[in-house]
Amino acid sequence: MEIRNVSGLKILQFKEMDTLHGFTTRPGGVSGGNFASLNFGRYSGDDPRNVDRNFEILFEALGLDSTRVAMTRQTHSTHLKRIDGPGDAGIHEGVDGLMTDVPGMVLLTFYADCTPLYFYDPRRRAVAVAHAGWQGTLAKIAAKTVAALGEEFGVDPGDLVAGIGPNLSRENFEVSPDFLGTPELEEAFSRYLSPRRDRFTFDLVASNRDQLRAAGLRKENIHLSHRCTYGEESLFYSYRRQGGASGRMAGFIGLGDAR
Numbered sequence: 001m002e003i004r005n006v007s008g009l010k011i012l013q014f015k016e017m018d019t020l021h022g023f024t025t026r027p028g029g030v031s032g033g034n035f036a037s038l039n040f041g042r043y044s045g046d047d048p049r050n051v052d053r054n055f056e057i058l059f060e061a062l063g064l065d066s067t068r069v070a071m072t073r074q075t076h077s078t079h080l081k082r083i084d085g086p087g088d089a090g091i092h093e094g095v096d097g098l099m100t101d102v103p104g105m106v107l108l109t110f111y112a113d114c115t116p117l118y119f120y121d122p123r124r125r126a127v128a129v130a131h132a133g134w135q136g137t138l139a140k141i142a143a144k145t146v147a148a149l150g151e152e153f154g155v156d157p158g159d160l161v162a163g164i165g166p167n168l169s170r171e172n173f174e175v176s177p178d179f180l181g182t183p184e185l186e187e188a189f190s191r192y193l194s195p196r197r198d199r200f201t202f203d204l205v206a207s208n209r210d211q212l213r214a215a216g217l218r219k220e221n222i223h224l225s226h227r228c229t230y231g232e233e234s235l236f237y238s239y240r241r242q243g244g245a246s247g248r249m250a251g252f253i254g255l256g257d258a259r
Helices: 048-062 134-138 141-153 183-192 204-214
Strands: 002-006 009-013 021-024 069-073 080-083 090-093 097-100 106-111 115-121 126-132 161-164 193-196 199-202 222-224 249-254
Touching (some): 134 204, 183 204
Parallel strands (some): 069 090
Antiparallel strands (some): 009 021, 097 126, 115 161, 193 199
């Protein structure tokens, strides 16, 4: 991903994804302390007035109408929601992925180490964004989002352009030996574990990438950010680095001109 200056904000974007989208970074907001400064975590412990102002700053920078923005309150599920217009704007509880084919609607999800997944079909003109924490990754939200785009909008996986945004890198995602927990998960995901002393590390990027490939996406249409939320403190919040007092970045996508 490349950092672009969008009306004074540092926004990460995939140059290969020719539609409005991005991933926010920390600078440019009004929050203080551990939440400094562009925090979108409504439930993070930050002053709600600061979070509201941060949303205003983002919407102003992107030229967005807040009545055409749909966002999630995530629960590490695989629940996906179709957005059909301004009537679906606002916060969707218990949802970890959003999709739409309505121009002008913008979809937001939130992150502090988990994996943002972006989807764009330039032929059918549909987009989606999904929040893949480790639970969502093991429950195959990446593959389920591809399937849902096919069911809802007739998307052919071979036409999809996908991006895997900044997240907790394999080097910094230590897990216990019993992380996978069941024989079924061991069979499906053990190849993404690497030993480290008495623990292991888990590769969220490779796991989600391979799910996309298995779901029918072409290798050349899957793009990686090569960014670690834990390791780049000046750019990103990280729950693993900061603990509970961590802000949230926003991942967004819509059918519109890339900014």
